[in-house]
Amino acid sequence: MELPKDAVLVDTRPRPAYEAGHLPGARHLDLSAPRFRLREESELRALEEALTELFRSLGLRSPVVLYDEGLTSRLCRTAFFLGLGGLEVRLWTEGWEGLATERETPKPEPSDTLAHLQRDWLLTADEAARHPLLLDVRSPEEHKGLVHPPCCPRGGRIPGSRNAPLELFFEPEGLLARLGLEPGQEVGVYCHSGARSAVAFFVLRSLGVRARNYLGSMHEWLQEGLPTEP
Secondary structure (H helix, E strand, C coil): CCCCCCCEEEECCCHHHHHHCECCCCEECCCCCCCCCCCCHHHHHHHHHHHHHHHHHHCCCCCEEEECCCCCHHHHHHHHHHHHCCCCEEEECCCCHHHCCECCCCCCCCCCCCCCCCHHHEECHHHHHHCCCEEECCCHHHHCCCCCCCCCCCCCECCCCEECCHHHHHCCCCHHHHHCCCCCCEEEEECCCCCHHHHHHHHHHHCCCEEEEECCHHHHHHHCCCCCEC
Protein backbone atom coordinates (compact mmCIF):
# COMPACT_ATOMS: atom_id res chain seq x y z
CA MET A 1 0.00 0.00 0.00
CA GLU A 2 1.32 3.44 -0.90
CA LEU A 3 0.76 5.78 2.01
CA PRO A 4 -0.88 9.13 1.28
CA LYS A 5 1.36 12.13 1.81
CA ASP A 6 1.31 13.37 5.43
CA ALA A 7 -0.91 10.47 6.53
CA VAL A 8 -1.50 10.02 10.25
CA LEU A 9 -0.93 6.39 11.29
CA VAL A 10 -3.16 4.68 13.86
CA ASP A 11 -2.42 1.23 15.33
CA THR A 12 -5.55 -0.48 16.67
CA ARG A 13 -3.92 -3.68 17.93
CA PRO A 14 -3.86 -4.55 21.66
CA ARG A 15 -1.58 -2.26 23.65
CA PRO A 16 1.11 -4.91 24.36
CA ALA A 17 1.43 -5.64 20.63
CA TYR A 18 1.73 -1.92 19.91
CA GLU A 19 4.42 -1.45 22.55
CA ALA A 20 6.39 -4.43 21.20
CA GLY A 21 6.79 -2.64 17.88
CA HIS A 22 4.70 -0.30 15.75
CA LEU A 23 5.07 1.83 12.67
CA PRO A 24 7.11 5.00 13.32
CA GLY A 25 4.87 7.79 14.58
CA ALA A 26 1.76 5.63 14.87
CA ARG A 27 -0.74 6.54 17.58
CA HIS A 28 -2.45 3.77 19.50
CA LEU A 29 -6.24 3.81 19.49
CA ASP A 30 -8.84 1.09 20.05
CA LEU A 31 -12.50 2.14 19.90
CA SER A 32 -13.91 -1.37 19.72
CA ALA A 33 -15.44 -1.22 23.21
CA PRO A 34 -17.17 2.17 23.79
CA ARG A 35 -20.96 2.08 23.49
CA PHE A 36 -23.19 5.10 23.18
CA ARG A 37 -26.93 5.60 23.09
CA LEU A 38 -27.50 7.38 19.78
CA ARG A 39 -31.19 8.09 19.26
CA GLU A 40 -31.65 11.78 20.05
CA GLU A 41 -30.07 14.73 18.25
CA SER A 42 -28.52 15.79 21.56
CA GLU A 43 -26.75 12.40 21.77
CA LEU A 44 -25.43 12.76 18.23
CA ARG A 45 -24.11 16.22 19.05
CA ALA A 46 -22.44 14.87 22.20
CA LEU A 47 -20.70 12.19 20.12
CA GLU A 48 -19.54 14.84 17.67
CA GLU A 49 -18.08 16.87 20.54
CA ALA A 50 -16.36 13.79 21.99
CA LEU A 51 -14.83 12.99 18.60
CA THR A 52 -13.58 16.56 18.26
CA GLU A 53 -11.85 16.24 21.63
CA LEU A 54 -10.34 12.89 20.59
CA PHE A 55 -9.12 14.23 17.24
CA ARG A 56 -7.49 17.22 18.88
CA SER A 57 -5.84 15.31 21.74
CA LEU A 58 -4.29 12.70 19.41
CA GLY A 59 -3.42 15.19 16.69
CA LEU A 60 -5.67 13.43 14.18
CA ARG A 61 -6.36 14.97 10.78
CA SER A 62 -7.05 13.64 7.32
CA PRO A 63 -5.90 11.34 5.91
CA VAL A 64 -5.69 8.63 8.59
CA VAL A 65 -4.31 5.17 7.82
CA LEU A 66 -5.28 2.47 10.32
CA TYR A 67 -3.78 -1.00 10.68
CA ASP A 68 -4.28 -4.11 12.80
CA GLU A 69 -3.72 -7.87 12.54
CA GLY A 70 -5.65 -8.02 9.28
CA LEU A 71 -9.23 -6.96 8.59
CA THR A 72 -10.48 -7.14 12.17
CA SER A 73 -13.64 -5.84 13.76
CA ARG A 74 -11.43 -3.84 16.15
CA LEU A 75 -9.79 -2.09 13.20
CA CYS A 76 -13.06 -1.41 11.41
CA ARG A 77 -15.03 -0.15 14.40
CA THR A 78 -12.21 2.26 15.28
CA ALA A 79 -11.98 3.41 11.65
CA PHE A 80 -15.76 3.79 11.56
CA PHE A 81 -15.73 6.23 14.47
CA LEU A 82 -12.98 8.30 12.85
CA GLY A 83 -14.69 8.32 9.47
CA LEU A 84 -18.05 9.03 11.06
CA GLY A 85 -16.45 12.14 12.53
CA GLY A 86 -15.46 13.30 9.08
CA LEU A 87 -11.86 12.12 8.75
CA GLU A 88 -10.67 10.49 5.54
CA VAL A 89 -9.79 6.95 6.63
CA ARG A 90 -7.99 4.12 4.88
CA LEU A 91 -7.41 0.55 6.09
CA TRP A 92 -3.95 -1.03 5.74
CA THR A 93 -4.62 -4.71 6.30
CA GLU A 94 -1.40 -6.36 5.14
CA GLY A 95 2.25 -5.77 4.33
CA TRP A 96 3.11 -3.37 7.17
CA GLU A 97 4.60 -5.86 9.68
CA GLY A 98 8.23 -5.61 8.57
CA LEU A 99 8.13 -1.85 9.01
CA ALA A 100 6.91 -1.92 12.63
CA THR A 101 10.22 -1.10 14.30
CA GLU A 102 9.42 1.70 16.73
CA ARG A 103 8.71 1.09 20.42
CA GLU A 104 8.46 4.59 21.85
CA THR A 105 5.03 6.13 22.20
CA PRO A 106 4.88 9.33 20.17
CA LYS A 107 3.69 12.60 21.68
CA PRO A 108 1.73 14.16 18.84
CA GLU A 109 1.07 17.86 18.58
CA PRO A 110 -2.61 18.63 19.27
CA SER A 111 -4.61 19.42 16.15
CA ASP A 112 -7.43 21.88 15.57
CA THR A 113 -9.58 19.29 13.77
CA LEU A 114 -13.34 19.63 14.21
CA ALA A 115 -15.54 16.55 13.91
CA HIS A 116 -18.57 16.73 11.64
CA LEU A 117 -20.77 13.64 11.71
CA GLN A 118 -21.20 11.93 8.35
CA ARG A 119 -24.85 11.03 8.82
CA ASP A 120 -24.94 8.96 5.65
CA TRP A 121 -22.59 6.50 7.42
CA LEU A 122 -24.83 5.97 10.43
CA LEU A 123 -28.18 4.40 11.27
CA THR A 124 -29.90 5.18 14.55
CA ALA A 125 -32.28 2.64 16.09
CA ASP A 126 -35.30 4.46 14.70
CA GLU A 127 -33.77 4.60 11.23
CA ALA A 128 -32.85 0.91 11.39
CA ALA A 129 -36.44 0.05 12.32
CA ARG A 130 -37.68 1.74 9.14
CA HIS A 131 -34.90 0.69 6.78
CA PRO A 132 -36.18 -1.44 3.86
CA LEU A 133 -32.94 -3.45 3.47
CA LEU A 134 -31.21 -4.33 6.72
CA LEU A 135 -28.50 -7.02 6.90
CA ASP A 136 -27.70 -8.83 10.15
CA VAL A 137 -24.06 -9.94 9.88
CA ARG A 138 -24.11 -12.07 13.03
CA SER A 139 -24.08 -15.86 12.90
CA PRO A 140 -27.20 -17.75 11.81
CA GLU A 141 -27.63 -18.95 15.40
CA GLU A 142 -27.66 -15.36 16.68
CA HIS A 143 -30.00 -14.25 13.92
CA LYS A 144 -32.44 -17.02 14.84
CA GLY A 145 -32.29 -16.04 18.51
CA LEU A 146 -30.76 -19.36 19.59
CA VAL A 147 -27.74 -17.75 21.30
CA HIS A 148 -26.95 -14.31 22.65
CA PRO A 149 -24.17 -12.61 24.68
CA PRO A 150 -24.54 -12.53 28.47
CA CYS A 151 -24.89 -8.73 28.40
CA CYS A 152 -28.20 -9.05 26.54
CA PRO A 153 -31.44 -10.14 28.24
CA ARG A 154 -32.49 -12.32 25.30
CA GLY A 155 -31.76 -13.16 21.69
CA GLY A 156 -33.57 -12.25 18.52
CA ARG A 157 -33.19 -10.00 15.51
CA ILE A 158 -34.50 -6.70 14.22
CA PRO A 159 -37.82 -7.40 12.47
CA GLY A 160 -37.48 -7.74 8.72
CA SER A 161 -33.68 -8.08 8.70
CA ARG A 162 -31.88 -10.61 6.52
CA ASN A 163 -28.98 -12.73 7.72
CA ALA A 164 -25.63 -12.25 5.94
CA PRO A 165 -22.96 -13.81 8.20
CA LEU A 166 -19.72 -11.88 8.47
CA GLU A 167 -17.74 -14.70 6.83
CA LEU A 168 -19.29 -13.77 3.50
CA PHE A 169 -17.58 -10.39 3.54
CA PHE A 170 -14.06 -11.81 3.62
CA GLU A 171 -14.57 -12.99 0.03
CA PRO A 172 -15.63 -9.76 -1.73
CA GLU A 173 -15.44 -11.20 -5.24
CA GLY A 174 -19.01 -11.97 -6.25
CA LEU A 175 -20.31 -10.74 -2.89
CA LEU A 176 -22.86 -8.33 -4.28
CA ALA A 177 -24.38 -11.01 -6.50
CA ARG A 178 -24.59 -13.41 -3.56
CA LEU A 179 -26.36 -10.75 -1.50
CA GLY A 180 -28.54 -9.52 -4.35
CA LEU A 181 -27.09 -6.02 -4.15
CA GLU A 182 -25.96 -3.50 -6.76
CA PRO A 183 -23.47 -0.61 -6.66
CA GLY A 184 -25.18 2.61 -5.63
CA GLN A 185 -27.82 0.81 -3.57
CA GLU A 186 -28.28 1.74 0.08
CA VAL A 187 -28.18 -1.00 2.70
CA GLY A 188 -28.09 -0.99 6.49
CA VAL A 189 -25.88 -3.37 8.49
CA TYR A 190 -25.87 -4.35 12.15
CA CYS A 191 -24.52 -7.02 14.52
CA HIS A 192 -24.25 -7.06 18.32
CA SER A 193 -22.21 -3.93 18.99
CA GLY A 194 -21.48 -2.36 15.61
CA ALA A 195 -18.03 -3.96 15.25
CA ARG A 196 -18.63 -6.90 12.91
CA SER A 197 -21.05 -4.71 10.98
CA ALA A 198 -18.25 -2.12 10.62
CA VAL A 199 -16.27 -4.74 8.70
CA ALA A 200 -19.25 -5.32 6.41
CA PHE A 201 -19.69 -1.56 6.10
CA PHE A 202 -16.18 -0.98 4.74
CA VAL A 203 -16.29 -3.99 2.43
CA LEU A 204 -19.63 -2.88 0.95
CA ARG A 205 -18.46 0.70 0.60
CA SER A 206 -15.36 -0.50 -1.26
CA LEU A 207 -17.72 -2.24 -3.70
CA GLY A 208 -19.76 0.91 -4.32
CA VAL A 209 -22.70 0.11 -2.05
CA ARG A 210 -23.96 2.97 0.14
CA ALA A 211 -23.74 1.05 3.39
CA ARG A 212 -24.89 2.54 6.70
CA ASN A 213 -23.92 1.02 10.03
CA TYR A 214 -26.33 0.75 12.95
CA LEU A 215 -23.62 1.38 15.52
CA GLY A 216 -25.76 0.55 18.55
CA SER A 217 -26.86 -2.76 17.01
CA MET A 218 -28.59 -5.44 19.08
CA HIS A 219 -26.96 -4.35 22.34
CA GLU A 220 -28.66 -0.97 22.15
CA TRP A 221 -31.81 -2.36 20.51
CA LEU A 222 -32.49 -4.72 23.41
CA GLN A 223 -31.54 -2.16 26.06
CA GLU A 224 -34.14 0.16 24.52
CA GLY A 225 -36.81 -2.57 24.72
CA LEU A 226 -37.49 -2.54 21.00
CA PRO A 227 -39.38 -5.45 19.37
CA THR A 228 -37.56 -8.48 18.01
CA GLU A 229 -38.14 -11.53 15.86
CA PRO A 230 -38.66 -14.44 16.28
